[in-house]
Amino acid sequence: MIKRRKIFYAFSTILIVASIISLAIFRLPLGIDFKGGSIMELTFESDEGGRIPSGDEIRAVLSGFSNGTVTVQSSGENSFILRFDEITEETHIAMLERLEGLEGASAREERFDSIGPTIGAETTRKSLQAMGLVIVMVAGYVAWAFRRVKYPLSSTRWGVVVLVALFHDVLITAGAFSIFAHFVSAEVGVPFIAAMLTILGYSVTDTIVVFDRIRENLLRFGSKISFGELAEKSVRETIVRSLNVSLTTIFVLVSILFLGGATLRDFMLVLIIGIAVGTYSSIALASPMLVSWANRKS
Template sequence: MYQIIHKRKIFYFLSVALLTVGLAFLVIFGLRFGIDFTGGSTMEFEVSADTTQTQVESELTSLGYSNPEIRVLGNNTYRITVRELSQDQHVAIIAAFQTIDPVSQELSYSSIGPTIGSELKSKSLFATILVFSFIVLYISWTFRKASWGPVRPWVWGVAALLALFHDLLIVLGVFAILGKFFQVNIDTLFITALSTVLGFSVHDTIVVFDRIRERIKIHGGKESFEDTVNVSVVETLIRSLATSLTTVLVLVALLLFGGESIRYFVLALIVGMISGTYSSIYIASPLLVSWYTYKTKKF
């Protein structure tokens, strides 16, 4: 039988290495917050095929917008993100596009003030903390009768919580790297993706934990706790991988063909799904064994 739990230190080392890189980028460079959190204005313009990004950037710079964020969305469409605009400034940018390309037209315009952006940031943080809290309480209650020596109900909850932190930090680290090298911003869709990832990850972890609990009922005392966990993880391995693979394949299709507006939302889901599958198999369950061996002085 494949020995996952016995090799847990290898998986711990891999996770620590990935988290170290991600945390380094998070601490040094941070995340690039979009206008949902910082406030600002976004416009989309349709232009002729002859219009270039260099022309657009030059015209905006001449209006006093240094380093404007310009994205090419395809079909000769540009998305411009700058600081919050007044009505006169908005009109001036439209006129600038008319100067570059007389047939250009504005497709959409949205503006968010810094107060609303700050409020969204606070609410997003509160929602994430609330999700973590309820998950720990739920798992502790669900596995209240699954104790094995020092592995009390709260240990199951903490193990799941650490796996969730692992997944959260992996996604944040990836987007810190993307923000540094590719100027990728995070918005409210990114928070939605994080919540979805946390839900998927804890669901996968609970499936594995439930199999461990069932095996404890049947074989408790007949085999070591380490063997019980290892057999349970291996028995759910194919199910976990198959579920994740089919989900990721659909997400990859959306990433390739779903359009610019949801690209990074889908990318966050893909990274989170992969990390969530990994953590439920190679992090959460091994942590139970590490706690057990530590408390029984076998670690």
């Protein structure tokens, strides 16, 4: 791993550049949690001899009630989640009456929420602050946890490496999701932020396991072997554990992705991408960066 670190650096650089390009072209489509709007969840029951309307039919019926685009997402056999611009209560009632008047099926509203643009902007600001605070606090914790390590790098630099790895994980995950969202009409909501925060915690835990083994081997071998060899040894000793834990988690998430319904789809997908990228960075990026920094210092 350590000897091939330049290959991993190049691979990560390609992924980062691709993610930046993807975010610039497709952008992250903000849901109503961030830009404001309304969300309605409906369940249809077909009348005798009737049928459940399709998403396109529902969209066509409601297109005249909203100034923007009406997004219709299936959340089950007879259920749909509708997203559109913020509407008044009068428009909300008119929508329900129109849907209940569809021939062949009756509609039942399960949920309705409306969020103004001001609240959406505040949610965006607080979400970004939360992610930034978590990244900084995690890097600070790593620097504190490894404060007794003086050779070959100070603990502060261990924290900086974690900071870079976390930024790498967040950026690539966001870029991959922007591509997915562009083709399947997914949106970024509060679950996306929750998934990102989960990824940060998962990634740093995996990285600390490797770093802790490096610290143990430093105490055991000291300067008897080079830091590069010591880091390689530490990665090899922990790689099976990291892969087993990550693959087990991903298998569970994939099962939920396919069996948990549309409402969990985006959340599960972000977690799968993020955990895969986080596992890669903890094994092939974080420790090699320590070695490169130590070699430059020497």
